[in-house]
Amino acid sequence: MSKHPETLALHAGWRADPATKSVAVPIYQTTSYQFDDAAHASRLFGLQELGNIYTRIMNPTTDVLEKRVAALEGGVGALAVASGQAASAMAVQNLALAGDNIVSSTDLYGGTWNLFANTLRDQGIEVRFVDPADPEAFLRASDDRTRAWYAETLPNPKLEVFPIAEVAALGRPLGIPLIMDNTAAPLLVRPFDHGAAVEVLSTTKFLGGHGTSIGGIIVDGGNFDWAAHPARQPALHRPDPSYHGAVWAEAAKPMGPIAYILKARVTLLRDLGGALSPFNAFLTLQGIETLPLRMREHSRNAEIVADFLAGRAEVSRVIHPKHLAGAAAARTAKYLTRGHGGLVGFELAGGLEAGRRFIDALRMIYHVANIGDARSLAIHPASTTHSQLSVEDQLSTGVSPGYVRLSIGLEHPDDILEDLSRALDASGDVARPLAAE
Secondary structure, three states: OOOOHHHHHHHOOOOOOOOOOOOOOOOOOOOEOOOOOHHHHHHHHOOOOOOOOEOOOOOHHHHHHHHHHHHHHOOOEEEEEOOHHHHHHHHHHOOOOOOOEEEEEOOOOHHHHHHHHHHHHHOOOEEEEEOOOOOHHHHHOOOOOEEEEEEEOOOOOOOOOOOHHHHHHHHHHHOOOEEEEOOOOOOOOOHHHHOOOEEEEEOOOOOOOOOOOOOEEEEEOOOOOHHHOOOOOHHHOOOEHHHOOEOHHHHOHHHOOOHHHHHHHHHHHHHHOOEOOHHHHHHHHHHHOOHHHHHHHHHHHHHHHHHHHHOOOOEEEEEOHHHOOHHHHHHHHHHOOOOOOOEEEEEEOOHHHHHHHHHHHOOOOEEOOOOOOOOOEEEOHHHOOOOOOOHHHHHHHOOOOOEEEEEOOOOOHHHHHHHHHHHHHHHOOOOOOOOOO
16 A cells, blocks of 8 residues: 555545445444354454444444544554544543553643543543653653653644654653644644654544544554553553453554554443444545645645734734744754644734634634634634633643634635735724624
């Protein structure tokens, strides 16, 4: 199979349906599957053979999605789940037990911050936050019960590329894997190439690309030696009573380097039930077929918008990988070699009120809580996606009262700039009421 993403997006994981010869991936809208005989069923339930048992655990449509994303990201296996949020939670829960901890970058999507700071804490998993500008901070925050490090490749909303290789290299000798959320940078960065062990992506965003389907996926890089670190990774080394004492770091070896993702499927997905709908898997596959084309256009249009905003008096600062300086600019040059992505942030000089007026003056760009859509989107994070955070925590993630985030779509750039220009004019004149239309 080709290594080129344009080809993988169309062909990885599928050729044709063996029964009907359908080229398009069918929607296998079924709950369960006929076993050949009693021995076949026994082998499947005993994990002596991998195959379809029940759609909560595995489905043929979803299987193609998993194989395709794993191929695109350079992993050995993947697990699709009901949402990106579920993927983030399960990626951590697969390693960290009650009493354990992980260390996370402060530069996070607001929903992930809330999951880590509150919900996981209530489950007995501590999350320690550190500034990713200093890779050594991950080491300093770790102890004997640290099971993983977590970060976003292109953090939303800060948009400063994470030092993947620098942090991954510090953790590997200690048996600490780096989990990377690659939602904002699929095809632009492959974290496994830089030492990450696990990836999560919200398929809702750029992978699907059409704003129709919620989903998430965990990808196993197959490049981490779990068996070498029994003390550091007890979740993969303690006997599992639900599988007659199977030790996942050893039991998975005959199937390949898939211990991490196999355990996630047959324990967490089985027991928590956050399965992806086959129909949503199908819709996401339709989006992935055009992902290489869309990421190029998202990146091109976003750069045009960032340059435009930099020349507007109403804007005090532009947040975009092209407009960074110092170490952040160096990381952009190192990692974002295939484009800068579709996200742009900016600070309005008029603060909170200017942000409200800007949002309300948009006519073409949608005001929604999403990114990665084919359409251009805008939101004010401080009052929406990051509103659960304290003011101090908002600032830690890169959100200020006047910050606006744009997800730039595939419209003609002239039309995007026209809408932004109108909204900026409105934001800059706080004395004049907004014109009714």
